[in-house]
Amino acid sequence: MVREFLRFRHRIGIAIVLVLLSGTAFNGYASQLPAGVNDSVTEDEAPPQAPESGLQDVGGQTDSDRGEPYYSEVLEQWKQQGIPEASGQITVRGTAYAGKSDNARIEAGSFENKDDVLVWAAESDEWIEYEIDVEREGLYAIDISYHPFVGEKYRKPITLNVLFDQSRPYLESRSIQLYRKWQDAMPPEKDEYGDEIRPASQDVSDWMTARLRDSGGAYERPLLWHLTAGKHVLRLSGSDPLAIESIMLQAPDPIDDYKTVASKRTGEAAAVSGDAIEIEAERAAWKNDSSVSLSYDNDVASTPYERGKLIYNAINGERWATGNQEITWTFDVPEDGLYKIAMRFQQSYSSNRSTFRSISVNGKAPFSEMEAYRFPYASGWQGTTLQDGNGEPYEFELKKGTNTLTMRVTQAPLKPIMVDLDHIISGLKDRALDITALTGGAVDPNRTWNIERDLPDFVAQFQDLYDRLRDVEKRLISVNGRSDALTQGMVTVEKDMQELLGNINHIAYEADKLTGMQGKLADYLQQLGTQPLQLDRLYIVPASEDVPKLEASFFQKVKGGLFDFLHTFKPKTKLGNGEKGELNVWVQRGRDYVNLIQQLADEMFTPETGIKVKVNLLPSSDQLVLMNAAGIAPDVALGLSQDLPFEYAVRGGLYDLTQFPDFDQIYERFAPGTWIPFYYDGGYYGIAETQTFEMLYYRKDVLSRLGFDVPDTWDDVYEMLPTLQQNNLNFPPVSNAAFIYQNGAEFFEQDGMKTALTTPKGFEGFKEWTDLYNVHAADQQLASFFQSFRSGAVPIGIADITAYIQLMVAAPELNGLWGIAPIPGKLQQGGTVARWMSGGVQSGVMFKSTKMAEEGWKFLKWWTSAEAQERFGNDIEMLNGQAFRWNTSNIEAFMTLPWKPEDAASILEQWRWFKEIPNVPGSYYLARELQNAWNRTVLDGINPRSSLETAVKDIEREMSRKLQEFKFIDANGKPVKSLDLPVVKEPWKGVEPYVESGIEAD
Known part of the structure; x- marks a missing residue:
């Protein structure tokens, strides 16, 4: 009966939707949903920012549904209409703005050795406007002379939304990026084994002039705007600070094909002779994205090459693959003349698929064939001379002195x-x-x-x-x-x-x-959308000379491969080894993290304490188990999941941190809910390094169209769900912790012997969780929150804080169109909204077998301190880019990272209510059995109380078995001792000092 009722209710719902869809009024409204923004933007509307490539990962709603055409479609229309390219130039000083938003932080003044420039210290969505007087109708390109703000909290590209007369002609104008200049700190430092440490990127931005183009590298040439004769208003909106010297509108630069360029050369452009100029790809003058990193390659023909050593000798192809990522090299030529360009590259990432690069010399594509040059697939390293389809090398005209060569990722042919x-x-x-x-x-x-x-x-x-x-x-x-x-x-x-x-x-x-x-x-x-290309070196070769050999011979490959194979049997260090008096630290993270921790320990910790530290890479936590069993465990381990400390502690493998007299001071450093998973039998056996939050993500554009505010409580969510569903939108799945905790229940009784889910509050929480799907018809599953949110199919939902970084890095077209807020909660007596929610932490521990307990405790205190966490967070992001944002659990260090003020305020509010689920013997059954209970209730239509009781029996059966194993109950099930779990009932007051001062400081 239950199944039939659910099926009947579903059919009724579909019928209602069909009736609504048949209505003319609804058709006109639905055609706009889920939308980006109107083609026109009102004076009071918060100006959104903009796109990457104009293409979305489709999860339901695509860009083509938005009502905004792609640039390619609009440009084709303009050409069909016979609109000419512009003639002449229009220049506007940055300080000559005609209007601004009320919150725009702008002033005219001096900036980095230039006077009379506009200093725009943007923090949130702001805009400025310029009046443009156009004499002749045409298609105009736009150049901006700008200087980014430079500093630790300024790392991302500047994203601008460009409008003329309060409208956008095409989708791509919503998100145009102005880039920074980054430079790797060369030469790389070396560790004690002679291996190079990946160099960090330094922001060396100066005054630059950039022609505006789409932010995804989707077009060969910069963007154009159609302007009729007369006055127009140019609006730039964004939230990234910069200084603007001038804005110039002019005709696009003509680019001829190679045959035409060659025919126009004078007698001065002759073939020259001499030695080839070698450029090591990793020694770039600058790049426009800090995440374009170096890699090491042990191919014997790669240079520089040193047997048995880790040498960063190439551009990392996987990290140089998207958007407009650009690398520039400088080189000096001895005389004017014609030169060939050759390079050694590897393009083996996607089987049989080619990769494309736009190649510029001295800031301009020398001929049209260089706007999207194809690098074909091959299984190994290749050597190539830039050439035409017949294999004839292209000749490039270069002037004596310093020249530049630039390669930019492009997907234009695709x-x-x-x-x-x-x-x-x-x-x-x-x-x-x-x-x-x-x-x-x-x-x-x-x-x-x-x-x-x-x-x-x-x-x-x-x-x-x-x-x-x-x-x-x-x-x-x-x-x-x-x-x-x-x-x-x-x-x-x-x-x-x-x-x-x-x-x-x-x-x-x-x-x-x-x-x-x-x-x-x-x-x-x-x-x-990805175009990976690994690059070892480049050559500038006089046109009359042969190109140097770029690939290893067969015998060289065999010899190098044999040496590398034999070298694998000679590890430089073993996890269990360490000098006497040296603190042995294992880290379950990547090599870059290990090297950086070692560097900071040598630079900050050892000079202050006199304690030497050896940081080792731990490939897997399984090795930690085996080493501990063999009696060769480390002193300290970092990067462990939140469950491992309890599993080691219950077996007597870890040090109880509460034994240190200053533990209570360190305890205050973190939210009480962060400590819960590390608790066992009266002690705490781990300390939080990183912390993830569940946050509410919402699309401002869609909610605005539907007339909804950001929901504050679950009742607000339930109220908006019918309207979302009528428009083929929905709310994604939510974890059970929110409903259990917010209803005042706990997962386990305080003595840790049984679950607390069958209490009235526990059942109420479980029922509300399942009612979200049974009664309110929220999505039961979602393959990718990021893709669905990006496309608009899911315009609101709960996800962890890593989705924030994903959206910032991989969905620039949505900048200004989305926001985060604390998750919906339950209204309490007195007006407080309880927003309890779990998230996840990574931990550091100290092993009980250590003979350096005091030294290990000092290291853990230093490592989780604000000073160390701030330095590490900034350095790892500088090294690898914004995608590697370090979610430190130290709130003081967290607030120094480059968060938007409004986003930091939302995170701080949710931080108050952070509360992890306790670990008890057998608790690993909890997640599985609760999911089974959900399946029975939501998918099979079984009564929620009966389903929950079945789950509780299975959980407690396993708990009883493990409690008996660890001597908490006897063979008859009678308690021997209590776990006495910690209780967190009040939101963390440690957030309060940062709510005002922290945000303002940012």
Whole structure:
């Protein structure tokens, strides 16, 4: 009966949606949802910022649904209309602004050796406007002379939303990035074994002039704007500080093909002779993204090369693959003349797929063939001379003296294909919605369908999608030069579509296949956006000379490979080794983290304490278990999951940190809820290093269109859900901790012998959790919150703080269109909203076998101090880019990281309510059995109380077995001693000093 009722209720819901969809008023409204922003922006609207490539990872809503066309589509329209390119130049001083938002922090003054410039110290969404007087209609490019703010909290590119007369002509103008100049600190330092340590990137930004282009590298040439004759208002909006000297509008630079350029050369441009100029790729003059890092390669032909040593001798191809990531090298030529350009590269990341780079000499593509030069796939290192399709080398005209060579990631040849693939995915989504609306979402094998009758246009539309996908596949092969894994995947999707077309009425029973096709094609679309290329060295070769040998011979490869193989049997150090009196620290993180911790310990900790520290890389926590069992455990281990300290403590393997007299002072450093998972039998056996938060993410544009404020309580969420669902939107799954804790329940009784889930408050929390899906129809599962939120299919939901970094780094087109807030809570007596929520921590521990307990405790105190955490967080982000934001659990250090003030305020509010789940013997059953209870209640329609009681029995059965094993109960189940779990009932007051001063300081 329960299942039938649920099915009936679902069908009724679908019927209501169909009725609404048939209404003219709703059609006009629904066509705008879920939208980005209007093509026009009002004076009072918070100006959004902007896109990467104009393409989305499709999870439901695509950019093409937004009502904003791509630049390529608009440019084609302008060309068809015969709009000419601009003539002349229009220059506006940065200080000559005509208007600004009320919150804009701007002033005219001096900045970095230039006077009379606009200093725009933006902190949140702000805008400034300029009046532009255009004499002649045309297509204009825009140059900006600017200087970024430089400092530890300024690391990301400057993102601007560009509007003319309060409108955007195309999607890409929503997010245009002005980049910084980064330089690796060379030469790299070396460790005690002679291995190089990856150098950190330094911001060496100065005054720069940049022509505005899309932020995803999707087009060969910079963006253009159509301006009619007369006055126009240019608005720049953003939240990143910079100084502006001037803004120039002018015609785009003409770029001829190689044949035309060569024909125009004078007699002075002659072939020259002499030695080739060698440029080590890792010795770049600058790069525009700090995350473009160096890598080490042990191929014998890679330079520099030193047997048995780790040498950073190449550009990391995986980290030089997206957006407009650009690297510039400088070199000196001895005389004017013609030169060839050669390079040694590796392009083996995606089987049979080519990679593209835009190549500039002295700041400009010398001819059109360099705007998107193809680097073909091969399994190993390749040597190439830049050449035409017939293998004839291109000759570049260079002047005597210093020159620059720049290579920029571009996906321009693939852009039209990606746009079409995006539209195909959107079409498949629409066809899936057609089938769902027809069948009510239920598969009835006893029902016979006639798709051509019931959905008259469906077959023609589906056939069109199939034809377009086949065309995309063929074009991709043409651009790529051969078939690759992506085109083979498309063939598989085509076969599935062909089968459905052959038996079209059967599609009503296999609507899930349409969803699967969307997912596959969306994954291919995402892969097309990456263009990896590893680079070892470059050569500038006089045109009359031969190019140096760029690849190792067969015998060199065999000899080098044999040496590398034998060298693997000679490890430089073993985890268990260490000098006497040296603190042995193991770290379960990457090599960059280990090297940096070692560097900071040598620089900060050892000089202050006199304690030497050896930091070792721990590849896996399994090794930690084996080493501990063998009696060769370290003194200290870092980077462990929050469950491991309890597992070691219950077996007597860790040191109880409460034994140190100053423990209570260190305890105050962190939120009480952070300590809970490290508690065992009256002691604390771990200390938090990093901490993740569950936060509420929301799309400002979608909520604004729907007329909703950011929800403060769960009642607010329940109120907005019907409207979201009527518009094919929804709320994603939520973990059980929010509902258990916010209803005043605990997961375990305080003595740790049983769960507390069957108490009235515990059951209330479980029921509210399952009611979110059974009653309010929230999404039961979600493959990717990031993709769905980015596309707009999920405009609001709860995710951890790592999603914040993902959105900042990988979805610049949404800057200004989304925000974070504390999660919804439960209104308490007195007006407080309880927002209890867990998250996750990584921990540091000290092993009980250590003979250096005092030294180990001093190290843990130093490592988790504000000074060490601030330095480490800043350095690791400088080394690897914003994607490696260090989520330190030290609140003082956390507030020094470059957070937006409004985002920091939201995080601080949620920090008050951070509360992890305790660990007790057998508690590893908790998550599994609660999920089973959820499955029974939500998927099978079983009564929630009965389902929860079944789960509790299974959890407590395992708990009883483990409690007996660790002597907390006897063989008869009678308590021997209590775990006496810590109780956290009040929000952490330690946040309060940072609520005002911390945000203002930022």
